Every structure is written in structure tokens, then in C-alpha cells.
Amino acid sequence: MSKFELNRRSLLKSSAAGLLGLSAAGLPRLASAAGLTAGIVYVGPRDDFGWNQAHAVAAAALKEVPGVTVVEEENVPETIAVQKSMESMINLDGAELIFATSFGYYKPFVLDLAAKYPDVQFRHAAPLWTDADPKNAGSYFGYLDQAHYIDGVAAGLSTTTNKLGFVAAKPIGTVLRNINSFLLGAKKVNPDATVQVIFTGEWSMPVREAEAANALVDAGCDVLTCHVDGPKVVIETAESRGIKCCGHNASQAPLAPKGFITGAEYKWATIYKMFANDLAEGKTLPNFTGGGFDVDFVQSTPYGAGASEAAIAAADAARADVKAGKPIFTGPINKQDGTPLLAAGASLDNYDPSLDQTDYLIEGVVGSIT
């Protein structure tokens, strides 16, 4: 069935080739034989100060690699639209490597196309690939909680009220894990620190995010961070209330020239360049790639004016520890309801699979999941 489907771009392409008798060199597919064409699809605007921007920064870095051409499309919804975008990147632009950067792109769109185009490599930015999926598809992911842990260390030394604020979107595993790691970082240097969480319930709801940030400041928090799609509003509100803040996803340093401490950022460029090099050398791409500081998949935003010397020193030391594999989750740690998570002396590896399933907040976090 799908064989006979014509999309507009492939129709235009073949009719243009037929009518005008284009020389072979003019066709993108052949032009790209010398190098690699990579296609990147974003779910939102590339300049959202958040998730999409983190990918777009990496795309820009990938463009610098000699021989690599990058084609991009933004604001592609998680519907059949993404399949059309990816197909036209393959058929029209000759893309041999596709980065699908949003969670909902994977099933069924990436999987379907991977089966349809076995020569094209598909990589998706969430840990979803399993052995049952096509071998030319795969997942790549950064463990951002490691960077939130470093934020926590710096924040713990920057607070005077010992209350840190966290504006969170939805209580899902990744978000909860970031909150827990942020608190563990703060507690490492400041045992009295607590983290107060406000869930907005939506990935992007600027007015409520601003209200939540204001409520946290009014409750006495003097360092704010967040896990929402576009952290712009939270960071700007913190700055205008005269308190400090830590970023999320991409660099928000320019938004808070006075109070910015540091931020948790993805460094997708490492992965993108690695894949491009592997393909150039004719190697097979890994199906599952994930990591944190140790493999340079996440990074901390360069320190802003809000970072004190003590905070910088402690954060740098903590980063070196995490890079060396020292665990973030070291007992004793209790869950919020008082049940023990880790006994004294026990610890969880930073890539322990049980952390991917986080469905709890730890003791010291004020706020509830439900």
C-alpha cells in the first residue's frame, strides 16, 4: 500500500527531473555522495531557550563538521506530519541519518520509516529502543539529572534561607529524578537545604509558571530552578524578584545577568558528531547511546554572576566526582513518606536502571506528586 503513496515533494521532484531533464549532478541524492546529509526534526521552535534549542545548538555544531550537510524542520507535531517531514528529508534532500528529537515521534513513525528505508539510520532522543525494533533505528539520551545535581551543589551554597524552589511541569520519572538529584546536590554541601516543588501540570503555561515562581519566592525560596519546556519565564521572574537561579535544558544565562548561577544543559553535539564520524568511517552506529558527564553528553552552563567562589569550587569538585563515576544516590536516603530508599552506606550507580523508573520524591522535598 505504502509503495503507491505519493507525497507532494517526491511528486514535484520526479516531475521536475522528468520535465527539465536535470543533470545528475544537480540531484541532491548524488551530490551528497561525497559527504553525509543529516536531517533533524524538532517539535517546537528552535529558539525556545529549552529542549529544542539544545538540539538546534548541536545541529549548528554538526554543520561545522566538514562534509556534513544538515537539513532541519521545526514545529513538526507528533503526528503523521513527522513521517512526511522525515520522508521528504530522505527522498528530496538525500538524508542518510535522521534525528527525531521528540518523545512522541518514535512510535509508530520512526519505527515505520526505519522498516521502509533500511539504508537510512534513524536515531530518536529518548531511551525507547529495544532489541525487537529495526536495527537501523536507535535511541540516544543524556542523563540530565547529573547536571541538576551539580546545580544543586552550587545552589546549596548560594542560599541563605536554605529553601530552594523548583517549578516542575508534570510528575513523570525524568522530572522527579531531576528534583531528587537537585536536592541531593544541595544536601551534600548544606544538610539543612530543602527543595520546594510546585507542579504546574503543563509543559508550557507561562502565566502559571510565573505565578508558581512568585509563590516560591514569597514562601522564602532564594534560588529557583525548573523543569518545564521553556524556562524563560521562570528565570526572568527569578531575576526580577532579585533572587538567584539555575537553568535547565539550554543556556538561559543571558536572561539573568545578575542572579544566574549555572544550569543543567544537554550537549547533544557530542552525540551528533560521534554519529557523523562513525558513518564517515563506515562503522555501524550504536543502537542505544546514553550517558552523562563521563561521556560529555550533558554539561553545566558557564557560571554566571550569581555564583560565589565557594559555589564554583564545590560544583567543580562535584562534577569531577560524578565524571569519575562517584554515585549521586548515596544512603541514607528516605523517600518522602519516611520509607527508606537506601540504607546508610548503600548507594545506587548513576546509571542504575531503577532510577529510570523514579516515581517518588525523597525526604527534604516539600510538595507532592498527586
Added chain:
Amino acid sequence: MFEDSALATVLLAMFAGAIRVSTPFLFVSLGETLTEKSGRINLGLEGTLVFGAMSGYAISYHTGSPWLGVLVAGLCGSCFGALHGYLCKLPKVNDIAIGIALMLFGTGLAFFFGKAYIQPQAPRLPSISFGFWTDMPALRQALEINPLFLLGIVLAFVLWWGLKNTRWGLTVRTTGDSAPAALALGINVNQVRLLSTMVGGFFAGVGGSFLSLYYPGSWTEGLSSGQGLMAVALVIFARWNPLYCFLAALLFGAAGALGPALQSIGISRGYHFFNAAPYIMTLLIMIASTSPKRSLKGAPGELSITK
């Protein structure tokens, strides 16, 4: 003691939220009141609000003057109003359908032109500090009041008085209650409605500029999240009375602040429920105040929803 201070925190947060969040609701609902008083419904104000937010931010960024941004946002709003007013004048055109079309058009156009303004930071509107007499930082912050909010209060009173006591107000009300009567009086019905929709659009545009230039204070595509539509519903809720519009806007602002405020003092169970407070409240008041036996009190007779 703890209980007292927690309660005080929530009340203060709701008070502050009422002042911070209510302004866009207030402007959009005042504009819609005027439009509906003349006998038309403009559902497109959501699009006008978003476009006003974008254009205000863009102008403020390019000229460095946020007040010029507010003005341009208002003028853009009038253009949308004029388009609505003109299209609805054509025979057999439904004002609600046009409104929905303009809502999508305004939002889409704002996203299209707004692409370039997501990153840059534009100068914001200043606020006036009324909190100089207190040492409480939270109260001080709550009393940082934007001049547009004060302007909105004045506007509510002017509109209320003007609709009741001036010749223009009488003209608008006559047009809205009975077009044949207005025609018999020699009033140009279409022109009155066109102007009312334009002025209504101006207010909505100004409301939008408040969103991008003061609170939350930046242009993003998710900025409005339906506030323009809620403000239109708020007009019915306020019974087409500008003073009630003001109270309803305050109430909506306060209810919106309830969710985050409760979480900030540690009452965080069921935050989805508290976040939905404004909508639940609207529903309840609507149910409590309607009657199957009579049409809505104060409704203009020419409105297509009451006819």
C-alpha cells in the same frame, strides 16, 4: 501560629495574583462588553490578544519604548476589530463563525511574525510601587502595580458611566437591543457595530501587550493559553456590566493564583484540582445564576446567542 501565617500567605498570594493576572482579563472583557452591547459577539479576541502580545513586544524591542508597544498592540487590535466588523456587515454572515476564523488567523499570524522575537529581550513596562509603607517583602511585591491595571479600573468606570449616561452609550445600547428601533431613530447600525468592535479590539490588543510586556513579561507561543476565550465567557458571567467585569477579572486572577499558592505552603495534594479552580468557579456561578424561565438578565437583545 503556623496556621495563621500559612493562611495569610495564601490570602496574600491570591490578592497579589488578582492584581497581577487580572489585567488581560479585564481589558479583553471590557472590549467584549462594548462589542456585545452593540449587538455582535467577537470570539476572535483570543487571536487579537495573542497578536497584541506579539506586536507590542516587537515594537518595544525595536523602538525601546514599551508604551509605544502598547499603543501599536491596540491599533493592531483595532484592525482585527475592523476586519470583524466589516465582514459581519456582509449579508448572511455569522459573527460567531467569523470570530472563530479571526481567532485562528490572529494566532497564526502572531506565531508567523513572532518567530524572530522569542529570543530577544524587549524593555518591559514599569510598575508603580505602592508598598513603601510596609516592610513585608511579599506585600511590597504584591503592591508593585502596573499603570495598565489602574487604567483598566478607570476604563471600567468610564465605560459603565458612559453606557448609562451619554448619548453615545444610548446609541450603542439601542443598536444592541433592537436594530429596527435604531434604524427608525436614524442610527447607522453597521457603523455603530463596526466602531464598537474596533474599540473592543483595541482594548484586547492592549490586554495582550500587558502579557508580553509586563506579566509574565516575554513573548512565547504559549503565552495566552486561552485567556482571551475565558475573558469572553467572563462577559456573560459579568452580565454585560463593566463594573462586574472588573470584579470577575479580579476573581479569576485570584482563583488562578490559588493552585501555586497552596503548593507553596505545603498543601500540594490535588494540585490539578486547585489549578482548575477558575474554570470550576465559572461553571458553578453560571449554573447558579441561570434560569430556564427567562433569558439572561442584561443581555443585549440583538445578540445571536440570546435571540
